[in-house]
Amino acid sequence: MKTKVLMVLAGAAMASTAFAQTSLDRDRAYAAELNADAAAKSSQLAASNEGAFKLTAGNNTLYIGGLTQFRYNQDFRSDDVGDSDDFTHGFNIPNTKLRFWGNVYEQNLKYKIQGNWSDHGDSSSFNLEDAYAWYEWESGMWVKWGQYKLPILREELVANEHQLAVARSMTNDAFAQGWSQGIEVGYQADQFRIMGDFSDGWRTAGTDFNSASEADIALTARAEFQAMSTDWTRWDDFTSWRGSDSGLLIGAAFHYESAGETGDNVTGNPNDADFMLYTVDVAFEGNGWNVFGALIGSSVDPDGSDSTDNFGVVLQGGVFITDQCELFARWDWTIADEELTSPELDPSDIHFITVGFNCYISPNSHAAKVTGNVIWALTETSQVPTILNGLGGAYTPNTSAQVLGDSDDGELSWALQFTLGF
Numbered sequence: 001m002k003t004k005v006l007m008v009l010a011g012a013a014m015a016s017t018a019f020a021q022t023s024l025d026r027d028r029a030y031a032a033e034l035n036a037d038a039a040a041k042s043s044q045l046a047a048s049n050e051g052a053f054k055l056t057a058g059n060n061t062l063y064i065g066g067l068t069q070f071r072y073n074q075d076f077r078s079d080d081v082g083d084s085d086d087f088t089h090g091f092n093i094p095n096t097k098l099r100f101w102g103n104v105y106e107q108n109l110k111y112k113i114q115g116n117w118s119d120h121g122d123s124s125s126f127n128l129e130d131a132y133a134w135y136e137w138e139s140g141m142w143v144k145w146g147q148y149k150l151p152i153l154r155e156e157l158v159a160n161e162h163q164l165a166v167a168r169s170m171t172n173d174a175f176a177q178g179w180s181q182g183i184e185v186g187y188q189a190d191q192f193r194i195m196g197d198f199s200d201g202w203r204t205a206g207t208d209f210n211s212a213s214e215a216d217i218a219l220t221a222r223a224e225f226q227a228m229s230t231d232w233t234r235w236d237d238f239t240s241w242r243g244s245d246s247g248l249l250i251g252a253a254f255h256y257e258s259a260g261e262t263g264d265n266v267t268g269n270p271n272d273a274d275f276m277l278y279t280v281d282v283a284f285e286g287n288g289w290n291v292f293g294a295l296i297g298s299s300v301d302p303d304g305s306d307s308t309d310n311f312g313v314v315l316q317g318g319v320f321i322t323d324q325c326e327l328f329a330r331w332d333w334t335i336a337d338e339e340l341t342s343p344e345l346d347p348s349d350i351h352f353i354t355v356g357f358n359c360y361i362s363p364n365s366h367a368a369k370v371t372g373n374v375i376w377a378l379t380e381t382s383q384v385p386t387i388l389n390g391l392g393g394a395y396t397p398n399t400s401a402q403v404l405g406d407s408d409d410g411e412l413s414w415a416l417q418f419t420l421g422f
Contacts, residue, residue: 052064052065052099052422053065053422054102059103059104059105059106059107060102060103060104060105061102061103062100062101062102063099063100063101063102064098064099064100065098065099065101065421065422066096066097066098066099066421066422067095067096067097067160067161067419067420067421067422068093068095068096068097068419068420069093069094069095069096069160069161069417069418069419069420070091070093070417070418071091071092071093071094071166071415071416071417071418072089072090072091072415072416072417073088073089073090073091073092073399073402073413073414073415074087074088074089074413074414074415075087075088075089075402075403075404075411075412075413076411076412076413077404077405077406077408077411078406078407078408078410078411080406080407080408081404081405081406081407085404088404092119092399093117093118093119093124094118094119094160094167094399094400095116095117095118095160096116096117096118097114097115097116097117097129097160098114098115099112099113099114099130100112100113100114101113108135108136108137108138109133109135110133110134110135110136111132111133111134112130112131112132112133113128113130113131114128114129114130114131115127115128115129116129127205127206128147128205128206129147129179129205130146130147130148130149130179131146131147131148132144132145132146132147132148133145133146134184139187140187140188140189140193141185141186141187142184142185142186142187142188143183143184143185144183144184144185144186145182145183145184146181147179147180147181147205147206148179148180148182148184149177149178149179149180150177150180150182150197150199150202150220150255151184151195151197151220151222151253152177152220152222152253152255152277152279153172153175153176153177153253153279153281153294153296154251154279154281154283154292154294155168155169155172155281155292155294155314156168156172156176156177156178158236158237158238159236159237160419161366161419161421162236162237162238162239162366163237163238164238164239164290164316164318164326164328164330164356164358165316165328165330165354165356165371165373166356166371166372166373166402166415166417167400167401167402167415168401169314169316169330169332169352169354169401170332170334170350170352170401170403171296171312171313171314171332171333171334171352172312172314172332173400173401174310174312174334174336175277175279175296175298175310175312176203177202177203177255177277178202178203178204178205179203179204179205179206180197180199180200180201180202180203180204180205180218181199181200181204181205181207182197182198182199182200182218183197183198183199184196184197188232190230191225191226191227191230192223192224192225192226193223193224193232194221194222194223194224195221195222195223196219196220196221197218197219197220197221198217198218198219199215199218199220200214200215200218201213201214201215201218201257201259201275202215202218202255202257202275202277214259215257215258215259215275216257216258216259216260216261216262217257217258218255218256218257218258219255219256219257220253220254220255220256221253221254221255222251222252222253222254223251223252223253224249224250224251224252225249225250225251226247226248226249226250227247227248227250228245228246228247228248229245229246229247229248231247234247234285235247235249235283237366238283238290238292238316238318239290239318239326239358239366240285240286240287240288240289240290240318241288241320241364242287242288242320242323243287243288244285244286244287244288245287246284246285246286246287247283247284247285248282248283248284248285249281249282249283249284250280250281250282251279251280251281251282252278252279252280252281253278253279254276254277254278255275255276255277255278256274256275256276257274257275258273258274258275259272259273259275260272260273260303272302272303272304273300273301273302273303274299274300274301275298275299275300275301276297276298276299276300277296277297277298278296278297278298279294279295279296279297280294280295281293281294281295282294288319288320289317289318289319289320290317290318290319291315291316291317292314292315292316292317293313293314293315293316294312294313294314295311295312295313296311296312296313296314297309297310297311297312298310298311306339308337308339309337310334310335310336310337311334311335312332312333312334312335313331313332313333314330314331314332314333315330315331315332316328316329316330316331316332316354317329317330318358323363324359324360324361324363325357325358325359325360326357326358326359326360327355327356327357328355328356328357328358328373329353329354329355329356330352330353330354330355331351331352331353331354332351332352332354333349333350333351333352334349334350335349336349336350349379350377350378350379350380350381351377351378351379352375352376352377352378352403353375353376353378354373354374354375354376355373355374356371356372356373356374357371357372357373358370358371359371366419366421367420367421367422368419368420368421369418369419370416370417370418370419371416371417371418371419372414372415372416372417373414373415374412374413374414375401375402375403375412375413375414376410376411376412377403377406377409377410377411377412378409378410379409380406380407380408380409381403381404381405381406381409381411382405382406382407402414402415
């Protein structure tokens, strides 16, 4: 009897031990599963654009991301603008963007939608920027359709949060292509890519097909060649992190459009004219440093008046002084045709020097960074509104580029900006 009792007790102890071991194993397995799931999510998060969120439903994927930029500005001008305006300062939020992108039905059918809230002027406004889809074949060819930036100026094609400075150069703003609606066909290989577009024309975002702002025909072509690298994503910004391999990118683009023969073309930009925009740009990136330069030109031949030719130069570079701090400098020069400027307000060309720094809070990433820069106008800036328009137009202070305009040289502006991307 005692033997039977001992056997039962021993069996119970063994069962209890086995049960405890099994329970412990289950707990460990569950913990391992949770850790693996967390690791997979972290890996998925890191693989997306600056930590964007990803949703899946069958074969469909949706990434959600965006950015916000908060800026403090100070601008110093001569007494010619009035005692109350020679010093201007304050806060603004130049960009708050939401982005949605992913694929539908299959991996190769993709889309992107982007909108921006900005407070330029006296109130905030919302603008639809990107709204397009594209199909990408395994061979490297793609077809894109919708509203997007035409592939012309590279500085304009680089996103706001990926710029070296607080804002793009004044020269870029004078010639920038903006958004248009059209169709693009392109091809990308390891060393080169080419693309061609048929669109509504320069700066025609959100216009109907009979809008006076649209061209009768608009054609764009851009080609790029990269040496010492096969990673095209490295050219999505101007920064080259420490530890990066060397890379060289050479690009060229040409845009032509003509207007005035179809639709309600009573007013518009350009209106009843032939317009050409062209550029050549070079970028070199090394181990913690970068250099970029661009030559830009435009030609406008209006019906019934003289043609005008405008030119621009941008040269900039940056270097890391620590793993997370970068210094940069930029010179940009805009040369406007004398037909677009008033003789009493010479010169028709304007020079700007920009110097500043970036502190990347998130290492090797633009997800969180502080940018500060000073802009010094070497010439008078009262012509800026006209030159910015490229073809002539009404005056609006260019608060985006930090310049308000002064009839004397030496306007000085500085800004401190915090960028958060997600």
